[in-house]
Amino acid sequence: MPSPLEIEVVDRCLVMTLNRPERRNAVNAELGQLILEASERLDSDPMLRVGVLQANGSTFCAGMDLKEFSTLGPPRGLFRFVRRQARKPLIAAVQGPAYAGGLEIVLTCDVVVASRSASFGLPEVGRGLIAGAGGLYRLPRKVGEGLANLMVLTGEPIGAQQAQDAGLVSALVDEADLRDRALEIAHRMAENSPIAVRSSKRLLEHAQGNTFSEYWDLQRSFMTEIGAAPDAYEGTAAFVERRQPQWQTD
Template identity: 45%
Template sequence: MQEPVLVRIEGHVMVVTINRPQVRNAISLAVAQALAAAMAELDANPALHVGIITGAGGNFCAGMDLKAFAFEGVEPVIEGRGFAGLCEAPPRKPLIAAVEGHAVAGGFEIALACDLIVASRSASFGLPEVKRGLVASAGGLMRLPHRIHIGLAMEMALTGDPITAAQAQGWGLVNRLVEPGDALRDALTLAARIDANAPLSVAASKRIIQGSRTWSDDEMFERQRSVAQVVNKSADAREGAAAFAEKRAAVWQGR
């Protein structure tokens, strides 16, 4: 029986592949459960520093399995984690979307739940829910205006029309635009650059960037201080300073 999600570890990087190519990697309940388990392991395992999510067979993800929804009433939602087991509660550690082909509907919302996007030039992105009598309720309507201009986000949401990878990069949505077939390879390269840094510093930086969207001017430095001070007093902070002074590579311990 085909596994709905494939997980492999490359050094400190977890690569998670949605493995339903016959339906453009549409999200079933089994996929959502497996993705939730993978994201929990990514956060819980101190040996893992970065996650990558991608799709098998030349597509990222076409969103929810509409046949299961229409005929069986099944929604691939995990309590506490939301659609696909991650959209409401992404991992604390960095997550990269490696996108080939279609990333539409819930598939686009999965990509938006990631911190970085590496996309093939042949990829496309969209929120076509309005064309199907649905609402993009897995975070896309809330996250997209924070990633691109609100007018562009509004156009995508209200027309349901897709955009190309080149448009997505021009709008600041895509971090790396690569040749078809190279998205995962380049995502691994990007992950290696992140992995070279202190894991506590990386996790704290992600937390501050995400959290600060809702912090007021009066509280933002105090909120930042509560996160940053823990890291700045860590053994890794001392190691980073010592490595710089001694002109050598740092050896991070994650503490």
Template identity: 45%
Template sequence: MTDIENQPVRTEVHENTLVITIDRPKARNAVNAAVAEGIAEAVRRLDEDPQLRVGVLTGAERMFSAGMDLKAAANGESASIEDKGFAGLTEAEPDKPLIAAVEGFAMGGGFELALACDLVVAGSSAKFALPEVQRGLIAGGGGAVRLPNRIPYHLAMELILTGEKLTAERAAELGVLNRVTADGAAESTALELAAGISRNAPLAVKAAKRVSRTAARDSEQQAFTAQREEIRALLASEDFAEGARAFAERRSPNWSAR
């Protein structure tokens, strides 16, 4: 494990996984400009480093994030980055998978950060909410856009229009979460999921994410067109040849990401 300090966002490498930790516990890990810049830089590193396969996003001291730092916003500070959205992530579309490991509260922008990830793990006491309407705003970091596409429309609208809290148990019932863990175990469970993803061919993992993202956003026909191109490229890759050899030889493949 390598520990790299980058306050107020810390990054640690666990084998092939980059753990990105929002580290402002006194501010309930609220997102200000420095956090947005730190997350954007960490995601850039994740995508550009060939040794890294998966990212895990979490918060320090068992608190995921209270969302936007309203005090910083009142002083004119922006928590968004151009072309990358709130917290440098919600509109960034990273190439590699991201897993949210949620403990405590994921409020407003915190919930939107989790929704921007590909998988979500949460401790059993975690709470989620999009309370922006209670403060004269809307969930503009992806909550109002993504949630109706993740769960039934009427249930999404209840959360978006009331701002009421959602328990981890209910979030799992609705399909928002992949796993509910004991409190304090969200990060370790996310790392287990990341290890499972990392065992697979990195080119195929990125291609699968791109096709799934296209399918969620565009027409079915556009998704199939994109998928054909991805499969054509994968069939010509060294990793596909290695995967076939490893299967025939009954051994684990040695991926080269080429």
């Protein structure tokens, strides 16, 4: 039986493919645990720089496997995945619906590349549930309070163009170009200094909900770390010498 999560290393990128198309890539306990373990591998392996989450089939992810949920409860690995603070960037490559836990997976990612067939929704209220995997926290920060309230309280999804207009989708492409565009962005990230990317990612996360003064205080420690790291000197030297930098941090 094929694994519900396919793993592939493409250069320095870890490509994770949801592989339960017969169940619309709904997350059961096994898939949730595999997503968690893959994200931990990405952060711990110094040879890997960026993760890409994609899916087989016409649906990115329909959320939790409700059939399994009714007997076994929620997939704990999924909840641990959405709660952990990933050190390295994650890119979601979304085709078709990303609903409920599927959207909550997307919301954990730093960049979202979507095909024009993509749609995004949190329909839990229509099932007598709430979006409990971070969606109620992250969605308003991505699309604004007004649109988030509308989506959550009605359960109605939005299309790819509206999602891009609202700030959820970073790049909108034809479905045939989805994987290539996601990998193009991933490779561009992987070319940069790992410590600079990691620090920038963390500061972007902390910028939400903090005053500028609080943010500035936090940035000070990152600036100290970056200034002491060899990559700062290597990057500037490479620029002056018109060559590709050879990063020394992982």
